[in-house]
Amino acid sequence: MKKILLFIAIILVSSVLQAQKERQLIREGNKFYEEGKFSEAEISYQKATDVNPVSDKATYNLGNARYQQNNYEDATNHFKRAAEMSMNPKIEAKALYNAGNSLMSQEKYDESIPLFKQALRLNPDDADARYNLAYAQWKLKQQQQQDQQNKDQNKDQDKDQKEDQQKQDQEKDQKNDQQDKKEQDQQKQDQKQDQQQNPQQLSKEEAERMLQALTGEEKKTLEKLNEKKVKAASRVSKEKDW
Template sequence: MKQHLIILISLSLMAINLSAQSEKKMVREGNSQFEDGNFSDAEIEYRKALDKKPGYYKGTFNLGDAMYAQENFEESGKLFAEVAEGVHSDEQKAGAFYNLGNSLMKEQKYKESIEAYKNSLRLKPDDQDAKYNLAYARKKLDEQQQQEQNQDQDQDKDQDKDKDKQDQDKEQDKDKQDQDQDKKDQDKKDQNQDKKDDQQKDQQPQPQQISKEDAQRMLDALKNDEKKTLEELQKQKAKATKSMKTEIDW
């Protein structure tokens, strides 16, 4: 019974050892492909190793390197963050934070990359590469913030220009409306004047029509006046004749 137990334990240890050798072999194969510049093939080998042993430090870290080399910076950042949060040595975690900072830098996430480099230096204070990259990330962050500020100022200027143009357009529209209103008022004034003239024409006295009887009476009156006038003239003429006659006689 004891012999069977010893054999089973030995077989189990052999299986574990073979499994460890298998995942390590896959990582080594991935490293070979990586060194030859075959990053996609290296990725395949690293993923195989992680399928055999999920969370395997070397497999995860090196897969992050392969993704970074293929410019998949978002994926590489996730892998390095996973390593940094795992239970590993300070040196391993410092390396993971450093690579995380590099991935974030490529994504222009300078503020986040600064924190990653700081975490790396907390674990490995003498890392000159981390110090250099930290300073560079701070410089890029300042440039980014300055650029955003300039863009905001340019946007404000554009908005002011648009507002000025809108005000100018409104003023032009108002002038046009005033001109149109003046024209309408003038047209209305002319129309009123024409109407007034027409009314005055309508109000001018028209020749009155008289009846035939009235006309006859007026004619008779004129004749009577003429008769009276003629009689008066004849009287005056008679007086004048007498005077002259009297003078001749003597």
């Protein structure tokens, strides 16, 4: 029985000493914070959370020190953690409010709005939370409009680029058509020249018409040539009969 009581006493004393160490580190951090020494304050608050990892006050103050050093993302995480572990509605509301501010500093207005609403549910009289909620909603609307304008602008640019490409393709096709026509014309010209250089053979009808157009003297000369051909053919035939 005595051992059990001794064990309980040791635990109680240890808890008291731990709580005292935590409070001492938080007070030290607060002093640095008020002096604007935010990096030193951060170290003290971090030591306090090492002593007591579930300390909502030390975690909340650590978020404030990170926020003052423009470390908004890390500050947001600490504020959210403080709100989750706190059993005090006032600390929870402040942590949610500060988390919303950290998100606004990152232009994450859509994420900050729900946090301001939660803070107002815990503390409906918080005028700053109400103002920041309205401001975040206004900035979100502006952001969405700007995103839509950028989207429309990109769409117009894509359309212009597509039209330019189509125009270039049409010009290219026209140039190719002109080149093809030029080559065809050149081919026809070459064929015409070949025909002029190599006249075709006269047909039988054309030859007869040309003979009919001959003068009398020309006919006599032609007839004599024909008689000589006939005689020469007769001699050849006789020689073959031998």
